[in-house]
Amino acid sequence: MNSRRSFLQKAGATAIVLSTPAISVFSSPISEIFDQDKILRVAIMGLGSYGTRVAEAMQDCKRAKLVGVISGTPSKIAMWQSKYGIPAKNCYNYENFDAIKDNPDIDAVYVITPNALHKGQVIRVAKAGKHVICEKPMAVNASDAAEMVSACDQAGVKLLIGYRMHFEANTLKAVEMREKG
Template identity: 45%
Template sequence: MENRRTFIKKSGLILSAALLPFPGCLGSTSQRKLGVALVGLGYYSTDLLAPALQKTDYCELRGIVTGSPEKIPVWQKKYGIKDSNVYNYQNMHTIADNPDIDVVYIVLPTGLHAEYAIKAANAGKHVWCEKPMARTAEECRQIIEACNKNRVKLSKGYRMQHETNTRKIMTWAETKPYGNIKKVISEAGYNGGTINPWKLKKEMGGGAIYDMGVYSINAARYSTGMEPMAVTASQSTTRPEIFTEVDETTSFQMEFPGGIIVDGKTSFGESLNQLEVTANKGWYYLKPMQSYSGVQGKTSDGKKLPPMGKNQQAVQMDDDALAIINNTEVMVPGIEGLKDIHIVQKINESATNNSKRVLI
């Protein structure tokens, strides 16, 4: 049986480096806040991360990296960002000389994650990388290796693993209060609104399986506490004129140790947002399971899992900042992103080979 620990050992990645003394570790929560630079000023940075950074206790927005000069004065006026903390993609490497910036948060299209996460690591800055981690497992490995080589911490932007009800589900995977898990349904998707053009491009890491599918895959893994052994998948579209390169909808079934079956689905054409776990002594669910707020659930014996009252992104970034300040393990290391992208590639392999069963 392969669990999460054995996967890490088999991956051959040196994760013990995470607890080496790091440049910029402050050693005490009484020290100054960590300075964060956001790389990419699209929707997620503008509407979610920047506002959330105003609610954090241990980090603050101090820098930006953008290819859109017209955005610079708007951000400087709103957040008081100094001229010396403004960068573009061509001079981002010079952030190495800036003591104001401790962390670089990569919030770019997926296809650019590896390039700029590695640049940040080579600049000696801690790296927070938004999901999905990269286009391929090999790119994920390159990011991890760059962070280890430069002795900087790498955290994945998996906000759900910082959310209280999700963490309870993760704990139940170990304690099994409802008995042995038999089946899981894990679905994440949305319908309506404009799809960002890069999410329709294969070379940029577009498609539902990358954008929303990592929620379903990661939830399958943390709700069982195990790693899948095989997957069977299919992909479809109702809008072939739009989805010419990537999937609109992907359905997949993953086989886990102990006979556990996970039915997963992700889509840009359906509203999907649930995690249901069935065990031999009961069941529990989160509905919604990946929304920016209001994640809540219920159990077969009547327990309610009320929504967390705090901003998810703020909690995530404070948790990650504390790991740097106290030089402790990050809650969601890079290996988590690598494992999910490895599974994404196996799902795509199955779907493009007439739903062939593929070993993971």
């Protein structure tokens, strides 16, 4: 740790993770979450700077493909359509994205919006029957996180947190410790 602040931030984040219900990705082998031969077709919600970084990284992915966008800014939608070859039928705004439930071309939505919006958006995506990838922090408090997990469970969809170290040794140890009480 470089500083007391860094330590406290990491300790606080760990406390939230350990106090929330287990997210299904931790309790299932990755092979049970998504078919190993299938390409995951993803819509990105939130076309800001980090959404752009994710989209660029997805260009090199073999098992995931950017196929849709959700944004409140029509000019961003048009730019992304042109840049990434996204068809108009896979473009939504924040008011109409519930209609994504009728779009068989999209398997999952990656929520990359301001943290305070995650809960409502994740729940709406789950109710639309799409898997959810939510950028961290997952929620602003443990209660909201629990509601998000519950909504995904009730909808029968998977919830994944955009955390690059899911399977690192220390993360797996923390999950194991939590499971053992």
